[in-house]
Every structure is written in structure tokens, then in C-alpha cells.
Amino acid sequence: MTTSTESTPSTANDKAGLVSAIQSKFPSALTILFGLIIVMAALTWIVPSGEFDRVASESVGKDLPVPGTYHAVDANPQGIFDVLMAPIKGFYDPDSGTANAIDVVMFVLVLGGFLGVVNSTGSVNTGIARAMAALKGHEKWMIPIMMALFAAGGTTYGMAEETMAFYILIVPIMIVAGYDALTGVAVILLGAGIGVLGSTINPFSTTIAANAAGIPFTEGMDLRLIILGVGWLICTAYVMWYAERVRKDPSKSLVAEQQESNKDHFLKFAAAPDAVLTTTHKLILVVFIATFGIMVWGVATQGWWMAKMAVLFLASSLIIGVIGRVGEKGFTDSFVDGARDLLRVALIIGVARGIVVIMDAGHMTDTILNTSAEAIKGFSNILFINIMYWIEVLLSFFVPSTSGLAVLSMPIMAPLGDFSGVGRDLVVTAFQSACGLVNLVTPTSAVVVGGLAIGRVSYEKWLKFVWPLLLILSILIMAVLSFGAMA
Template identity: 80%
Template sequence: MVNAIQSKFPTAYTILFGLIVFMAALTWIVPAGQFDRVQNEALGKDVPVPGTYQLVDANHQGISDILMAPIQGFYDPDSGMANAIDVALFVLVIGGFLGVVNSTGAINTGIARAMTRMKGKEIWMIPIMMALFAAGGTTYGMAEETLAFYILIIPIMIAAGYDSVTGVAIIMLGAGIGVLGSTINPFATTIASNAAGIPFTEGMTLRLVILVVGWLICTAYVMWYAHRVRKDPSKSIVAAQNESNKEFFLKQVAADDARLTKSQSVILVVFSLTFAVMVWGVSSQGWWMGKMASLFLGSALVIGVIGRVGEKGFSDAFVEGARDLLGVALIIGIARGIVVVMDAGHITDTILNWSAESVKGYSAVVFINVMYGIEVLLSFFVPSTSGLAVLSMPIMAPLADFSGVGRELVVTAYQSACGIVNLITPTSAVVVGGLAIGRVSYDKWIRFVWPLLIILSILIMAALSLGAMA
């Protein structure tokens, strides 16, 4: 029965590869074009120059390009720049790290003990954790690094009587609403404001309102869903696979009265410190995937020694854990292949130019809401918040001057659009990777989140309209 249900909707691999084919087809239809670009010293990147769009020779993407796109999604040998390989390797190392930790029994025993102590109060873990992830999102754009937390939080939620969707939602919506309501996020607000030619502090009040109200809405929504599932497990979006998820995420669950050994207690301390160090490194030391992966590899070695798992036990556990997340790593590369095809076919700038032309001549309120809609569309094609800021703000922000709208509102529209789209876009490694780890199919996630997207869109458009009328 489960297989019959799952077979009705394509897998993430099929959806993503289908999008690659679709984008390749567009390169035969959409005119190829490019903006001139100049070096922006403040950003340290090349940015498009308004008014310089021109048609260029088409570079139609064929069958060989389609087949190469997922490969280049991991690493494009022509550009010499890493694309998704660093994120994919990070995911594999996390899998190995968790495999070693699980082999010691510390996690499952710790979860059992925590659930015993928190009986009757489990629901309050949701707002606390969502607040922490939102803080990470709004301050430093917490995104790819959230992939490390799914295997930690989902088992806790399942052990508490909820489901894997609850665990995914805590992380994805928590960090997502933080990015949507970015305040000092250097990868969204700061880059976009610099590209728009304004201080990043302009528009801060409105963004704080969106952040706080949006967090309250998201938290209430997840708590409502979690309470509903715990009361009646058949109401779960993934009810058909609840037993399978329990078996997968709660392997060899310890009994409620199980005792932590001294070595297991030390392992849990090292385990927690690893995540704390990761957050510190990313937020204050500029760490990226390579250093984070080395941190988890080092911690796995330390935990292996403390747990006395032995050389063969360590190797087997690490490889087995990495194997569990191999599918996630593959999905990340395929998702990046969509952008590879668009850029190679020279249609990204054409879509941007069409967007810029479509917002001219509107009143302030209409302009800012149409701008929000356009940024939503662009976010599907360019899931990177910093990438979209560098691409769109130099072109779109000056258009606000002709509609009597402050450029800070355009920045707010951009980051809100990025935030809401990056909760669902299949072109984002964060979305497809998180869902794959949580064993939540894409169609089930859409079914869960679509009412919330409507509510958040109403909030954003109302806030932008009030800002335009002020």
C-alpha cells in the first residue's frame, strides 16, 4: 500500500531532472542575452549594469548538455569553481559522523531519557527550537548548515509522539522565516542593500515586523499540526510511513528506564559541543562547508575513541552512515544542474531584463507588490540569496526611484521573496536535501506548507503596501 501511494508522485530525482530538461528546452525558445558587468568593490563581485542588456548568440542546450548538467552541478570544470560538491561532501561526512555516534547507543539512550523527563511538556520544544533557527536565519543566513540538524531533531520529534514532518518544519520553517525576515544577514540584506546603493539599516523596522509576526505564524502553525498528529497519528502527512520512519530514525531505541553510561554521557557532551562549535565557526569565523566537514570528521574520531568502537567498527559505522545520506548528496548536485543549464544557455539575464521592463509605470503600491511577485519568480531560477541579490538589485532597485518608492522596500521585497520561495523550491539544495533526510516527499511537503505560504504572502504584501504608502 505504501509503495502504491508513493508511486503516484515522481521522486525528487525525477522532478529535478525534469526541470533540467525543461530549462534546456527554454534555451531553444527564450532569446539569449546578457548584461554588461562591472566589478563592485564593496561586494567583491561582478554586477550587471542597468540599460546594457543585449542579445547574444544562442547556446542551445542539447541532450549532452542535459546529461552533463548534474555532473557540472557538483563541479564545473570549465569555471574551476566549486558548485555543490562541498555541500554534498559535507552531507556525507555528517552521515558518517552520525553513524559513529549511533553505533555507541548514546543518542537513542539520551533521547529516551530526555523524553521521560519532558513528558507533558514536549510541545514547548517547538517554539524554542524555531526561535533558535530563526535567530540563525536572520543574523547570518543559516541555510546549508541546517542539514546537520535534521538527523538530530527528527528522532526527538518522533520519540515525542509527533512525526518527521514536524521535525523538518521546525528546521526549514524556523531558519526560513529568519531568512525571510533578515535583519543583519550578510548574504541577503547586506549584499542586496550594497548592490542597491543604500545602507543595510534602512528598512530595518519593517523587516523586524515581518520577522516577529512571521515567526509567530509559523510557530503556531507547526504547533497546531504537531498537536493534531500526536492526538491522532492518522492525521500525519506521512501517516502511511510512520512505522517505517520510527524504525529508521529510532534504531534500537533504548527503554525509558535505560541508564546512560559514563562514556555515553561524555559522547553526548562532545556531540552537543560539535554543533555549538559549528554555529560559532559559521557565524563569527567565516567557516564554510570544508571546515565544517573537517569538524564533524574530527568529532567522529574523538567519539569513536571514547566509545571504544574499534578501527573496523568505526570504519563500518562511518561508511554505513554516509551511505544513508548518499541519496541526499546526489539530489544536491542534480538541483544545482538546473542553474548550470540556465547560465550556459544565456537565458538568466533575459528573464531578468523582462522582469525589469514589466514593473515600469506603476503606482507605488502596485509597483512594490509586482516587484515582490517578480522576485518570487526570479528566486525559483536563482535559489541563492546572495546570487539573486547581486544579479537583480543593480537592475531592479533604481526602478524604485521612478515610482516614488524607497530602495529599501525593494530590498525587503527581494529578501521576503527569497525567503518564501526557499521554503519550497526544488532548485534549492537546502529544501530537497532537508526533505530527503527527513524522508518527506516533495508533494507531501507542499501539501503541508501551502496554507502557510498563502498566509505569509498576505503578511508580506500587506507590510510592503503599508511601507509604500508611508
């Protein structure tokens, strides 16, 4: 009597059901984020409230904390009403008039509408089909090329929120190439992320941090280039290894159970492999590609932010609608349907911002900063810079904004390096590396939670994919910082 090692259909269904049951027990992104709001609110009842005095800085353009001025302030513990109000204030704070995440949310919804109009013409999917046919056998080289482009954006101008415009383009390409949705997410999130981690002239990280530390941003450039170059090689090799593994055996994909669902979602307007690009398709593709190019130019050189980016995509939607002759009803229906597809992403971004709202209201961020600064006094230079790195890692979870954390921590942390024989440029490098690393995974970042939501990758799966890479990158960063401290 022989025993087959192959699964019977019923066994396979049982396994699929078990996987689905396990996944259903893991909370959704919205639940995780709201849970973090509750945790932060509870901490405001425990962590002492305090603040630093602040002075205006013309070079940085923001108020900087003054070292040695930390003092206690009246506690403002956050209650049930504050917890429920936090997601609302995450979008817009009616008390202060602060437009927290509402600009990012509006951009995401307009982006969704733009993509809905483009997809209704079939142009992009036909272009993808023709490109894949031309790249047959060489698809894997798209990964290093695209990751290099995203890294260039990250290291030069801090490419972050605007990457959300690329997921709907890159993820389908990866799926058609035989990879999975997670590969597409990794190309963008890790590509731009390693650029920010190894920032060179990024005005929102290196430049602000160096100004706040009182040094030229060019100091320490050599070590940052090493982190950027080696880090990019590590990230690219890791993504290519995973992608090739999935291509050879789709069951190895971390999102294997979503394979058919993702194909239906991302390729719902898929073209046949032998589809012909018409003149109309080509014109629409020119406008489509030019829109992204103009966006990068506007953000990098003209100071554009979410409002102007949204206007750009709205205008491009209208132009593509006219070229594609979709008609008034076809345009409005496809635009609304596209915006509806990204509504969940918009909600996640607003709720994520609510975590920061709770922390700011509870006056606990400066207390954490002051405690950290007091804890690292008197250490040797190598020990000092490595502990500094991990402190910045901790602070980055509470303050996901690179510019915000630079303004908050550098005026306090950089002078401490003087007493330990560590150059302020090395403190800046430790800051930007820590901030860049954490912003690959922190659930308080709209870039992370928004990108994962668009790519349909759960936070749980992303952590499972990226944790070995985070460990490798941390070892690299600590080695470079230690070398710099010895030099």
C-alpha cells in the first residue's frame, strides 16, 4: 500500500481555511492604529509632562528647543473623549486650525480618481503588457533600476509621501512579471527608504538636522555615502532574492493566499499579452508618465506639496479623459470609483496621525527627549554614538517626521557629542540613519501604512518580510558609526 505525499483537494482546502482563520485573527491596520492611540493616551497618565523653552531659528525656519531649559508643565492626561477625538484631529484640528493629514488625504483621493480615469482607458495596462513582452526573461533588472531611482529621490529631496502615487503603477508591473504585490511594495518603500536613511542633501533630514546642530550639512558626507551605497546594494539584493524565489515558486510568497485576489484587483483592466497600443493609448501614456515627472520636478525644485500635487493629478485626469473620449458620465464614474478604491488608505493615514495628536497634547515627547539626553552623558565615544543611534530609533517611533525629529532632538543631542569627543556631524548621521530605518516600519507613518494599504500587504506580513533586513542595516549603520567615532 502506497501513501501519496500530495495534498488532496479537501486537505488543500483545509490548509487554506486554516491560513485564512489565522490571518483573520490578526487585527487590521485601523485596529492596530487605534490601539496605539489608546496606549499613548494611557502613557500620558504615567509619563511626566514637560517642555523645553524654544527660540525661533531663521536658518531652520522653526522654533528650536534650548538645551538645559527642560521644565515640568501642568499634566494633561488624555481621556476617553480625547482618544475618540484623536482620529478626527488627525485629519484636521478644529481647535488650532491645524490641517494635520487632510492635505495628504485629499491628495490620495484625487490620486485614486486619476488612476480610475487612466485605468478606464486601458492605456497603462496595455503598455505594461507590451513592456513585459519586450522584457521577457529580463524582468528582474527592473528591480535595481527602479530602486536606484527611488533611492535617488529619497537621498536628494526626501521622497516619501509622494511615493504613494507609484504603487498602483509598480505593483501591477511586478505581478505581471511573475512576482507578487509585496515585491512591488518593497521596491518603492525600501527604494525611497534607503535613500532617506542614507540622506546626502535631503533638505527635510540632513540639511535641517545639520542646521539645528550648528554645522554645515556637507560635514560627514563621506560616511553617509557609504551607508547609502552599501545599504542600497543590501536592499536591492534582498528584494531580488525574494522576487526570484516567488517567481520560481509562487507558494513562497508571503501574500500567496491573496494571489488571485490581487490579480483581480490590480489587473482588473488587464490587457491581453498581444494587445496593440493605439495612438490614443500612446498619447495617454505620454501624459501619464509626464504627470509623474512634473510631480517630481515640482516637489524637488519648486517647493510643491500635497495641494499642488493634487491639482496636477486632477488636471491630468481631465486631459486624459478628453484624449480617451471617456465622456462626462464615464469620467465622473471612473474618477469616483478610483477615489473609492483608496478611501481606506485615506482613513488609515488620518488615524495614524491621531497618535501624534495624543502625544503632543499629553506633553510627553520633550520628557522622553530629556530623559534620553541625560542617560548618555559620560560614555566613551563609540558607546556614546551607538547609544545615541538607538535613542534616535526610539524617538523616531514617537516622532515619525524626519524634519520634526531633527528640530526636536538635534539642538539637545548634538552638543552632548562635544563632551564625548564625537563630532556633531556623526550625531547628525546617527539621527538620519535611525529615523530612516524606523520609517521603514513605523505604524505612525502615513508613508508606511498608506503604502501597505494601497499595495494590499498587511502590516504583519510586511514585518515578517522586512525584519531580517532591518537587522542587517542596523549592523551596517552601527559599524559605520563606530568607525567614524574612532577616526
